[in-house]
Amino acid sequence: MAEVRTATQAEQIARLRLIRSENVGPVTFRQLIGRFGSGRAALDALPDLARRGGRPTLRIATAAQAEAELAAVERFGGRMLFWGLAPYPRLLAEIDDAPPVVATRGDVRLLDRPTVAMVGARNASAAAVRFARGMAADLAAEGVAVVSGLARGIDAAAHGGALDSTVAVIAGGLDVVYPAENADLYDRIFAQGLVIAEQPLGIEPQARHFPRRNRIISGLSLGVVIVEAAPKSGSLITARFAGEQGREVMAVPGSPLDPRAQGCNQLIRDGATLVQSAADVLESLRPIAPHAAAPVERLFNEPVAIDADDADRRTVTELLSPVPVPVDELIRLSGLAAAAVQTVLLELEIAGRLARHAGGRVALSD
Numbered sequence: 525m526a527e528v529r530t531a532t533q534a535e536q537i538a539r540l541r542l543i544r545s546e547n548v549g550p551v552t553f554r555q556l557i558g559r560f561g562s563g564r565a566a567l568d569a570l571p572d573l574a575r576r577g578g579r580p581t582l583r584i585a586t587a588a589q590a591e592a593e594l595a596a597v598e599r600f601g602g603r604m605l606f607w608g609l610a611p612y613p614r615l616l617a618e619i620d621d622a623p624p625v626v627a628t629r630g631d632v633r634l635l636d637r638p639t640v641a642m643v644g645a646r647n648a649s650a651a652a653v654r655f656a657r658g659m660a661a662d663l664a665a666e667g668v669a670v671v672s673g674l675a676r677g678i679d680a681a682a683h684g685g686a687l688d689s690t691v692a693v694i695a696g697g698l699d700v701v702y703p704a705e706n707a708d709l710y711d712r713i714f715a716q717g718l719v720i721a722e723q724p725l726g727i728e729p730q731a732r733h734f735p736r737r738n739r740i741i742s743g744l745s746l747g748v749v750i751v752e753a754a755p756k757s758g759s760l761i762t763a764r765f766a767g768e769q770g771r772e773v774m775a776v777p778g779s780p781l782d783p784r785a786q787g788c789n790q791l792i793r794d795g796a797t798l799v800q801s802a803a804d805v806l807e808s809l810r811p812i813a814p815h816a817a818a819p820v821e822r823l824f825n826e827p828v829a830i831d832a833d834d835a836d837r838r839t840v841t842e843l844l845s846p847v848p849v850p851v852d853e854l855i856r857l858s859g860l861a862a863a864a865v866q867t868v869l870l871e872l873e874i875a876g877r878l879a880r881h882a883g884g885r886v887a888l889s890d
Contacts (some may be wrong), residue, residue: 538563543624544585577875602629630718637669644678644751660685662802690717695729738762747772753787840868848885
């Protein structure tokens with residue numbers, strides 16, 4: 525007898541199939557759910573969208589593949605969280621490129637607490653490591669979950685200071701420990717905190733995965749604290765994401781003689797909040813703390829009726845080129861309704877003919 529699934533389980537499988545299908549990324553996923561109301565309806569629409577965009581066939585993940593991935597995560601002791609379905613955290617759900625699905629292992633109830641990210645230099649000074657560990661412990665004592673990236677240096681210190689109230693966001697699969705020196709810490713966070721991964725099981729972290737991880741770190745958090753960061757470091761990428769996502773950006777000042785403090789000092793000069801204690805962090809977040817990351821149930825959304833005709837497709841396609849252009853500019857130049865332009869872009873992306881870039885820009889990819 526075939527297994528009988530609940531509506532939520534069936535929708536989870538449909539959404540996992542959707543994000544694992546060809547040419548479907550986080551932004552496209554969100555638009556598809558918004559347009560069609562459910563993963564199942566979006567899956568049914570994919571072939572037609574691809575044809576309209578100029579691609580006759582499209583690889584769509586099968587139900588068997590999705591079920592196997594879910595089962596593998598469960599065997600590993602984990603759980604998958606889906607955008608739009610509880611208990612996916614509200615703050616992360618709000619960012620434009622929120623991951624459609626993440627694998628977790630540990631205490632997901634930590635996502636219900638107010639969250640603060642703490643990141644910084646991998647080659648941190650001993651003083652900065654001690655400071656980060658102490659600040660994290662003080663924040664945890666106040667009921668705050670401390671989010672970081674499980675890197676060496678400041679990240680590891682933050683996790684260690686808040687061990688029973690910490691969330692580690694990793695760049696590879698949930699079962700891949702990186703860096704290897706943090707294996708013991710990784711196991712302790714599994715037992716006492718929470719580990720989150722966007723990549724499927726078995727995926728080794730690559731350079732392109734770390735910025736994607738960083739936007740989750742900031743997206744999960746009310747604010748981000750930077751403790752030692754050289755110019756052009758990954759920590760400053762996280763700070764930039766935080767600013768773009770409307771999060772509070774905080775930085776710990778350091779000696780102008782230490783290159784590891786230059787990034788933090790520059791952030792403060794550019795308007796970041798100077799913090800020197802957990803009390804400073806809490807004071808900065810107090811006005812926005814009521815907007816905590818409580819989960820929200822959004823299973824079957826009301827579909828939005830949007831369509832575009834051949835004339836709309838010609839207009840938008842003729843405005844595109846390999847040079848990235850803001851979507852708002854396409855809407856202005858085309859004279860079309862925003863919904864029609866977004867529909868054409870969605871069709872082109874599903875067909876593999878459109879690439880999305882930072883800052884809400886798009887370009888032809890062929």
